[in-house]
Amino acid sequence: MKLLVPVKRVIDYKVNIRVASDGSGVELANVKMSMNPFDEIAVEEAIRLREAGLASEIIAVSIGPAQAGETIRTALAMGADRGILVKCEGNVEPLGVAKILQKIVAAEAPGLVILGKQAIDDDCNQTGQMLAGLLGWAQGTFASKLELEDGALKLTREVDGGLQTLFLTLPAVITTDLRLNEPRYASLPNIMKAKRKPVDEKTPQDYGVDTTARLEVLETKQPEARKAGIIVENTAELVERLKNEAGVI
């Protein structure tokens, strides 16, 4: 069984986001970029399935600018077998990404597509569910445990009240939650080896997908800052102020 793992290049989660003063977006110049953390979890899960003998090949896909090739290299260094870079300038919305992925699925016929639950830049939490809808496949979102048994997939998901377990028919789309696994670091020899792994370059046109944005971003603003408060001396003062000043207890 082949596994397809879409990986997105995003601003590193440790970077302090700065909003451009002209309202056009967030500052990207000289900012550290990384693989979306949920996608690292997806790559790790795919590698574990292959190591367990349950999968044959892992294909990492990224849709974005030429530099998204680096994100694919990271996935290859972790252990993915080959990559597909779908090059395009500007932001592609989740629906556009899902449509490109749908075409790649048609060409590669993977048994599972494993995505992150959420890209930490747009915070959309849409792409996996959209892909599953377009394909007419089962979707196992926010996965915290995955067990393949006799051609069926048993999946535990993080839901609002706790955990839910489902059986999904294969092929299926999975999106990862934080507790699914702890992604490995790529070793130096594997980083070197990754340089020789094949990466196909494509464009959205190759797949006949129109990636024109449906939503117009009118403005990107700074959120309202909270005013700094006060430091209290001790617990008694805290309780007194919460009672009499803030009136919240």
Place this chain on the structure above:
Amino acid sequence: MAILILGEHDNSHLNEATSRTLSAALEIGNDVDILIAGEDCAAVAGAAAKLNGVRKVLLCQSPLYAHMQAENMAALLSPLMADYETFVTAATANGKNIAPRLAALLDIQQISEITTVLARDTFERPIYAGNAIQNVRSAQEKNVITIRTTAFAPAEAGADAPVEILAVGEDTGLARFVGEELSQSDRPELSSAKIVISGGRGMGSAANFDMLERIADKLGAAVGASRAAVDAGYVSNEYQVGQTGKMVAPELYIAVGISGAIQHLAGMKESRIIVAINKDEDAPIFQIADYGLVADLFTVLPELEELL
């Protein structure tokens, strides 16, 4: 044209998220209907019909919808959307699971977790863990929207809208429910509690969370946690507050042994009053706290319990 809301419930109670969704929907337009799909959930439809501003409630009962799985829910919703211009649901685990699948079936780019309605086609939504706010306008004929519940007040009850029975939709047969482990608690629900007390890695162990729970019981509060506390196994996943956990905006949020990473702040910085208890005076949480107490939590928590 009309607006369809997907109601959030557990087959016996309507979740408050739905009345908040209704408030958001009424800012977008009139003619708002609520769909209640589930198993033996007529009482839920009754509760939805009482919310002020609802035109009618659609009730669809079948074991197919008992756990609101996305495959069958989207199959039910997609033909219904012929009569609606906008679909709105809360950004709960169910809403996040179902809405994008529906959007894809309708060839719509979803607008996730709006916090403000600027016009019927223009919305504010946070990106980058709330470190930037986007104004987006949709040029699409129809929209699929999820709302951040903390940004909208619940609609009042008092109406008496009609309940219409809806035929059961297609069974896709794609996913089968096996079971669930839901936390049982008499405390208020985290996302809608008036007071939340959360613990982080500084709590040190699962057993130490008892200290927070005793204080929570005195205050009528819900207990939350940082990702680090959940990852360490002190509490289970549904306690996590933050960018990728639950969003909360209570009257009072007390962060205990939490450093204040941006991913945590994303989930609680809209709270009215924020209290931070941390032994490190440089912890970033103090930059957004209304009241900070630089001290060891193992000294403070017993005192707090005593004084409340």
